[in-house]
Amino acid sequence: MxxxxxxxxxxxxxxxxxxxxxxxxxxxxxxxxxxxxxxxxxxxxxxxxxxxxxxxxxxxxxxxxxxxxxxxxxxxxxxNVSDKTVLTMDTSLTMNTVRHPGLLHTEADFTRMREKVEAHEEPWLSGWAQLNDYDYTSLGRAPNPQVTVSRGSDNTGLGTMKFDMESTYQIALCWKVTGDTRYADLAVWFLNEWSATMTTLTGNADRFLAAGIYGYQWANAAEIMRTYSGWASDDIAAFQNLLSTVFYPLSSLFLAEHNGTEYAMSGSDITNYWANWDLCNICSIFAIGVFCDRLDFCNKALDYFLNGRGNGAAAHIVYMTHPGYLGQWQESGRDQGHSSLGISLIASLCEMAWNQGVDLYGYWNNRVLAGAEYVAASNLSDYNGDYPTLPYAPYSNRHGTSTGVSGGGRPSLRPGWEIIYNHYVNRKGLSAPWASAMAARVRPEWRDRGGDEPSFGTLTMSREPFPGDIPPSGLSGVLSNGQVLLSWWGSAYATSYNVKRGTSALGPFDTIANVTDPRTYTDAPGDGIWFYSITGITPNGETDISNVVRMALPFKACMILPLDGSSDDTSGDARHATLNGGASWGDGRIAGTQALRLDGESGYLSLPDGILTDISDFTICAWVNWQGGSKNQRIFDFGTSDIVYAALILESDRIRFAITGTRFWGERCIYYYSALPTDQWVHIAITLSGEYGRLYVNGSQVATDDSIKFAPFQMGYTRQNWLGRSQYSSDPKYNGFLQDFRLYSGALDDAQIAALAL
Incomplete structure (x- = not known):
């Protein structure tokens, strides 16, 4: 050979x-x-x-x-075939330069607004009429600056500041659309008076909401005006100082400490604060960073959105995606007012980042659109007033557990949907049926009287329709309950989709189904290796095919580590695991062989990144020889942080498999109420098929759970995949030997597990 x-x-x-x-x-x-x-x-x-x-x-x-x-x-x-669910998940996105004007609006945006209004084109003309339908843009307005603004206690000066903040932004827009410098001079007056007067933003915990929600809106108003020659450089610097010394420190402190809740005696933790708290402060730090030319601020905001531990980080905002890319929003079980505010905030963040050359819209296979579709669907009723029944996985945090979409505050109709609709549909050519319907429902966008968002997106965000057809995209496939579960993003003008299957990545592909919405299909093709693609049916005909995904049934060996003196993968993908700390080689299960020895102090094995991104049904198994020690040792722990993980845990009187996307509050566990014996070789295996999980010891099934809705691929591209180490830094490391670690996509049956345990 x-x-x-x-x-x-x-x-x-x-x-x-x-x-x-x-x-x-x-x-x-x-x-x-x-x-x-x-x-x-x-x-x-x-x-x-x-x-x-x-x-x-x-x-x-x-x-x-x-x-x-x-x-x-x-x-x-x-x-060039993909078998990964996570198609775009670059957690290292950064900025290297700052563009001006470059927050919610660029100079090209202002040109478009001006030309469309002058030409009396819709929907821009209706959006312009909405902007001028309030006295906020009156040339007779005068600023009313406050020394101290408080939110959440006595609300001193809060309403006054919101009124002036919204006026400044709207007056600035009037200048850009009309070219009338009287508006420019008025906006500059507002900015200068506030920077010369305000020194303190205070209150109870809500002061952090104020720093976030109003900090990013003030920055947007100021960013529009920085191109006006009548705003002196010293005055620009004064407003930069206001934002960077009064608003930014609170936003930064919140993301770092979350109002100190992690250290409070009450036992609360980072999940005490809902997604909006993080999101508004991420927006504030990013927007202030752009206006103040502080790349470090901008990159801090990006890093938190991509890698943070709080509920406003990307991995936690959309707790999980359901078939057809319906992304369950973190606050959907709370109420719809806060859920829709989250969409407004994340849309603003994505647009600001886009105008700085960073694509957060597309991150993690359009994760933001998945969440937006879910929230839009939650708030749109039919002619009978009935809302759609949406899939929902139980969600738990410090406040408790929700088991369905909340009807509180429904319908919540607020500005912010034009950003989502115009990016994904008109800019990118994707289909977003629920977000499109919501944007139409609130068009033309009006002024948010609560001051929670800039508003007027019909004027500022509307774009010409996407020209032509694009193929469906973002196709992913996982094994779920032994079948192939497909989801994909549709095309803006497609009326249905052909699901195609073949035995070669090069084709030919046979059409096996025609699907409308939701854009998902479950197939049971039989054992083998199969290739799938999707085409769209539009008024112009059939589109090109989407990306192609490869599926292996009934299972696929994703990683096999003999751990016999080598940490190399022998599954065929030839990946490598890395020994760390006090990891070494000792005596193996069979005389004359070696096994991985972890010392319980510093030793552990690092597995490659992203090993779970295409896995729903799974089998994980290994031979273990535990040498004892304190509880909460991990045989394995795969995840992103102590918020999201799948782990096999040894406790003093039981063995526990846990998987969660919401920290320990939301763990779904399989318990075996018997301690693992020490100084013996024991074979342990865990399988999941659909929602049914099984735990095996020495080839025998010892425990089950039939309601595990959170599958490994929902965790995304995990970068902390360890044997012998916990996501919780305070937990002890594993003390003992490991051999023949295996990870399969697909659930092995009882006989196959028993054969592995021989």
Whole structure:
């Protein structure tokens, strides 16, 4: 097998037959390998060589001969095929320069507004009429600055500040649309009076809301005016000083300490504060950073949104996505007023970042759109006044547990939807049926009388419709309850979608279903390796295909670590795990072999990033030899932080598997009420099929749970995947030996688990 393989068609056919025969692979469990290999003849030499190397390597993949379990060959790289649920999840997004004007509006935006209003085009003209329908833009207005503003206690000066803040923003817009410098001079007067007067923002915990909600809106008003030659540089610096010394410190402190709740004797923690608290302060820090030319502020805000622990971070705002990319919003079980405010805030953050060259809209396969669709659907009733029944997974935090979408404050109709609609539909060409309906419902956007958002998005955010058709995108597939569960993003003008399946990434693909909404499909194709794509049906015909996903049934070996003196993966993906601290090699389960030895002090094994991103149904198993010690040791712990994780935990009197996306408040657990014996080799396995989880000890099923709704792929691209270490830094490390760690996509059955435990 080490000799060069001639690439003639005859040789390739013989090689494929040899692979099937020698590895006891049945033709009914694989697609037509011969058909796939013959398609190589249209590829260049490099692509052929990569696939042949993959086929050759498959002969040596580890197997469970008693159960005929085979790791599947990896051909997807040759065809640019994705089998990952998380398509875009770059948590290191940063800014290197600041653009002006560049918060909610750019100079190109102002040009569009001005031209559309002058041409009396809709919906811009109606949006302009809304802006001028209030006395906030009156040229006779005068500022009323306050030294101290308080929120949440006596609310001193709060209403006055909100009134002046909204007036300044709206007057600034009038200047940009009309070119009348009387508006510019008036807006500058407001800004200068406030920067010369205000010194204190205070109150109870709500002062942090004030710093966030009003800080980012003040910054947006000031950012519009910085291009006006009549605003002196010293006065600009004075307003920068107001924002950076009065508003920014509170926003920064909140994200760092969350009002000290993590250290309070009451036992509250970071999940005490709902998503809006984080989001408004992220908006404030980012907007102040742009206006003040502080890249460090901007990047602090981006980093928290992408990597933070609080409920306003991206991984926690949308607790989980349901089929068809309906993203359950963190506050959906609380009430709709706060849920819709969250959409307004996150839309503003995404647009401000977009205008600085950072795409938060597209992050994690359009996670923001998933949440927006869910919140919009929660607030739109039919002609009978009935709201749609939405899927809902129980959500828990310090305040308790919710089991369904809250009807409180419904419908909540506020400005902010034009940003979402115009980005995803008119700028990007995607389908967003619920957000589109909500934007139409509140069009033209009016002034928010509570001062929670800038408003008037119909004027400021409306764009021309996207030209032409785009293919469906963001297709993902996971095994759920032993079947292929597909979801995708649709096209703006598509009326339905063709679901296609084939046995090769190159096709041909057969249409197996036509779907409207929601954009999801569940398929039971039988055992084998299958490839899926989606096309849209539009008035212009059928679009090109989406991305292609590869699915292996009934399971796929994702990672196999023999841990026999090597930490290399033998599943076929050839990934590598890393020994850390006091990790070494000791005596193995069988005489003469080695096993991973973790010392219980500093030793642990790091697994590659993103190992769970395409996994719903799963099997995780290993041989363990525990040497005892204090409770809460982890055999494994995969996650992003102490908020989101899946872990196998050893306690003094039981073994516990826990998975959560909301910290310990929302853990779903499988308990085995028996202590793991010490100084013995024990085989432990956990499987999940749909919502049904099983825990096995030495090949026997010992515990189950039939309501695990949170699957591993919901955690996203996990970067803290450890054997022997906990997401909680205070927990002890594992003390003992590990061998033959395995991770499968798909749930092995009782017989297969028993075979592994021999």
């Amino acid at each position: 080490t000799q060069p393989i001639p690439l003639s068609l005859i040789t390739v056919r013989l090689f494929s037959n040899h692979l099937l025969r020698e590895n006891n692979i049945c033709m009914n469990t694989l697609p037509s390998l011969q058909t796939q290999v013959e398609s190589l003849m249209s590829l260049d030499n490099k692509a052929r060589r990569r696939l042949i190397q993959g086929l050759a390597a498959a002969i040596f993949l580890p197997s469970l001969s008693a159960c005929r379990i085979k790791a599947n060959e990896s051909v997807s790289q040759s065809y």
